[in-house]
Amino acid sequence: MKTTTIAVHAGTRKDDSFGSVNQPIYMTSNYRLPTDGSYFDPTGINDFVYQRERNVNMLVLQDKLCGLADAEDCVVFGSGMAALSSVFTTFLKSGDHAIVSKVCYVSTEALFNEALNGKYGVEVTFVDTADTEAVKAAIRPNTKLIHMEDPGNPTTEIGDVEAVAKLAHDNGALLSVDATFGGLLCFRPRKLGADIEIHSMTKYINGHGDSLGGCVMGKKELVSKVRELCLVKYGGVLSPFNAWIISRGLVTLPIRMKQHCYAAQKVAEFLDTCPAVRFVYYPGLKDHPQHELASRVMENGYSAMMSWDLKGDRETHFKFLSALKLVSYAVSLGDVETLITYSESSDPKLQDYPEPFRAGFFRFSLGLEDPEDIIDDLTQAFRAAGLL
Numbered sequence: 001m002k003t004t005t006i007a008v009h010a011g012t013r014k015d016d017s018f019g020s021v022n023q024p025i026y027m028t029s030n031y032r033l034p035t036d037g038s039y040f041d042p043t044g045i046n047d048f049v050y051q052r053e054r055n056v057n058m059l060v061l062q063d064k065l066c067g068l069a070d071a072e073d074c075v076v077f078g079s080g081m082a083a084l085s086s087v088f089t090t091f092l093k094s095g096d097h098a099i100v101s102k103v104c105y106v107s108t109e110a111l112f113n114e115a116l117n118g119k120y121g122v123e124v125t126f127v128d129t130a131d132t133e134a135v136k137a138a139i140r141p142n143t144k145l146i147h148m149e150d151p152g153n154p155t156t157e158i159g160d161v162e163a164v165a166k167l168a169h170d171n172g173a174l175l176s177v178d179a180t181f182g183g184l185l186c187f188r189p190r191k192l193g194a195d196i197e198i199h200s201m202t203k204y205i206n207g208h209g210d211s212l213g214g215c216v217m218g219k220k221e222l223v224s225k226v227r228e229l230c231l232v233k234y235g236g237v238l239s240p241f242n243a244w245i246i247s248r249g250l251v252t253l254p255i256r257m258k259q260h261c262y263a264a265q266k267v268a269e270f271l272d273t274c275p276a277v278r279f280v281y282y283p284g285l286k287d288h289p290q291h292e293l294a295s296r297v298m299e300n301g302y303s304a305m306m307s308w309d310l311k312g313d314r315e316t317h318f319k320f321l322s323a324l325k326l327v328s329y330a331v332s333l334g335d336v337e338t339l340i341t342y343s344e345s346s347d348p349k350l351q352d353y354p355e356p357f358r359a360g361f362f363r364f365s366l367g368l369e370d371p372e373d374i375i376d377d378l379t380q381a382f383r384a385a386g387l388l
């Protein structure tokens, strides 16, 4: 089946007594057990005991994700951070070494610094994973996991997953990739050799900005380790309601990603030639440092995340932000509406990013609006800030 058909039909269980066409929500914390003394397999296809172990809506969502991402197995969690921390704590123990993208979501970096290294004795090296030689130089005999964020949040830089996967495997390590920025369908790291693919489903997969979730995908033998340790014992379970909401969002992911990519390319090209703009990083632009690699490894477009900055001081940035009418100044990404965040030069983290980012920048998540309307909104806000 083709992607749009898989998105609609995969996973759905139409097994209720009322013949509903849509997937019902099973809001139950526990299920009746057999009273005839028969053997009960809590991991059996239709055997349910308790919501934290498995619930119907969780399975529907996992099956849809496996279908769309061509994954052998998938486990979902209550947030992207729950998915990430589950992978790291499953595959790393005290004394192991991990190599992590130095451009990554702030809480991922903090998790490594404060918990995995700070409390549990995992050694960590942050490197520029867009530089394969730097990854190679960081490998130690006890390296057990390389974790890339690809494309990286917030710079949109892209690493060579194929080369890093080979490095990891030649040295007895696993490669996990947080591919949230790629919206599931634009970037498929497991096809390039990654062992584990992680997404914050809060972003494109759900897509509507109304619920949190995370997923881990890969071979059964790896995903079942994450499920067994982290779902049941750590307990970061996704509720049936949120699983249902995200499954509903996922149905339209293929058509949403088409519009996201189309709008982002148009807006990036506008920003790239706009005299008010200091720089733009978008993988779909020819001057993006990894445009060639992105064109080889990304599919169906370049997703819809970009970073850029205008020419002006702090006050001009806030004048511009307050003049925006359609674009919302808010965190998160992958929603139906366009979102913008601002990172100021006073943030020491910016020194880890390429040179143009260090003076401050905006991160932009293009929504599903017509790009002409977003360009008009930006133009009037540039004018209000005195830039055009």
Ligand SMILES: Cc1ncc(COP(=O)(O)O)c(C=O)c1O
Residues within 6 Å of the ligand: 079, 080, 081, 082, 105, 149, 153, 178, 180, 181, 199, 200, 201, 202, 212, 213, 214, 332
């Ligand atoms: C790349 C990336 N990974 C993971 C996360 C964490 O996801 P969640 O907010 O669903 O916990 C985020 C959140 O912004 C993110 O941008």
